[in-house]
Amino acid sequence: MSEVRIGSGVRHELWEHVRRLFPGAARAGWVIDPRMFAAWEAADGGLPDDPEAVDVTRVVEALPGHGEALKTREVLALVQDALIELRRDEPLIAMGGGATTDVAGFAAATLRRGMRWIAMPTTVVGMVDAAIGGKTGINHPRGKNLLGAFHEPALVLIDVDFLKTLDARDVTAGTAEVYKVGRLGDAALRERLADGCPPVDDAEAWIELVKRAVAVKRTLVEGDLLDLGQRRLLNYGHTVGHALETLLGNERMRHGEAIAIGMQVAIQLAASRDLVDDDAVAGQKRDLEALELPTRIPDDVSTDAVLEGVGLDKKRQADAHHTMVLPTGAAGATVVTDVSETELRSALDATR
Numbered sequence: 001m002s003e004v005r006i007g008s009g010v011r012h013e014l015w016e017h018v019r020r021l022f023p024g025a026a027r028a029g030w031v032i033d034p035r036m037f038a039a040w041e042a043a044d045g046g047l048p049d050d051p052e053a054v055d056v057t058r059v060v061e062a063l064p065g066h067g068e069a070l071k072t073r074e075v076l077a078l079v080q081d082a083l084i085e086l087r088r089d090e091p092l093i094a095m096g097g098g099a100t101t102d103v104a105g106f107a108a109a110t111l112r113r114g115m116r117w118i119a120m121p122t123t124v125v126g127m128v129d130a131a132i133g134g135k136t137g138i139n140h141p142r143g144k145n146l147l148g149a150f151h152e153p154a155l156v157l158i159d160v161d162f163l164k165t166l167d168a169r170d171v172t173a174g175t176a177e178v179y180k181v182g183r184l185g186d187a188a189l190r191e192r193l194a195d196g197c198p199p200v201d202d203a204e205a206w207i208e209l210v211k212r213a214v215a216v217k218r219t220l221v222e223g224d225l226l227d228l229g230q231r232r233l234l235n236y237g238h239t240v241g242h243a244l245e246t247l248l249g250n251e252r253m254r255h256g257e258a259i260a261i262g263m264q265v266a267i268q269l270a271a272s273r274d275l276v277d278d279d280a281v282a283g284q285k286r287d288l289e290a291l292e293l294p295t296r297i298p299d300d301v302s303t304d305a306v307l308e309g310v311g312l313d314k315k316r317q318a319d320a321h322h323t324m325v326l327p328t329g330a331a332g333a334t335v336v337t338d339v340s341e342t343e344l345r346s347a348l349d350a351t352r
């Protein structure tokens, strides 16, 4: 598994790690999200200086957009073309949110049949989720993340200072994924979030949250890199969440916001199966509200539209069943494969 280093100011260790992990490197490629780069420069955050001994190709100005707009074949080709001269023992470094580490990591997987790379995530989602576990990829006109590879970075260098320039809304949305892994395997992590999200300049608090969340994700990924078993628990909240995201789009609803609502639907369904009690449903709702995350399906989104979005609609055969992750007990979850339309419909109706 990847080496992970988490702290405040650890970005300045980048080139030390490069020298240690890539001792023969004369060149390096550094792919950076342009919006993150501009915000960080404006805040005068300071980036690790390019070392004299290494010829660094920065891929930032050439990129045609930021965030999700980077996950295209065009950007993949652009990164590949810019870094095609690198040898296999020279590093590709990805710095930005999950979109950047996804596309740059995929470029690393394809160049020279797989180059080792370093992820420097700069968003909450990037730090606790996207950069951990080796999934990389881009979108296809037919859907999100349809092209990609499993290709773990050699090192994930997480500097919580980067959160200072992230939009407050993206910070909040990202805490849904932190809460999610807390629900799956770390009750103390959930308790830490019960009073809300710490301010981004509280480095100690964020280091602790990120460390704990990364530990849970790594435990679930370990032994299941290819996502065939326990790793699927990480989809808690994602069945309904993905449907809402697709229906409403990223401007209206961030991924984490959709996941928060999805988790509330899932726990409601779990309560109807007696996997959790009613207090657990109310408790999770309170926790998500403390994080300023939404917990109800928006009024203008019909239950039928969500059912169609998850593929459980009337166009399918009447006995179609769906797979969902349902929480159990006080912490933990289980994957069930027999969720019926009727059952999900009543959980959706109860989450309004």
Ligand SMILES: NC(=O)c1ccc[n+]([C@@H]2O[C@H](COP(=O)([O-])OP(=O)(O)OC[C@H]3O[C@@H](n4cnc5c(N)ncnc54)[C@H](O)[C@@H]3O)[C@@H](O)[C@H]2O)c1
Pocket: 033, 034, 035, 036, 039, 040, 066, 067, 068, 071, 096, 097, 098, 099, 100, 102, 122, 123, 124, 125, 126, 129, 130, 131, 132, 133, 134, 135, 136, 145, 162, 163, 164, 165, 166, 167, 170
């Ligand atoms: N590979 C995985 O296992 C995995 C897991 C979860 C999510 N993802 C992917 O991650 C992506 C979402 O990641 P995200 O939420 O980090 O979004 P993102 O990468 O799209 O970044 C969100 C926005 O924040 C900006 N930004 C990033 N860092 C910044 C900073 N420090 N300061 C100012 N602005 C900054 C970006 O320009 C962008 O506009 C999705 O494409 C999703 O599919 C992948």
Ligand SMILES: [Zn+2]
Pocket: 129, 177, 238, 255, 259
């Ligand atoms: Zn997610």
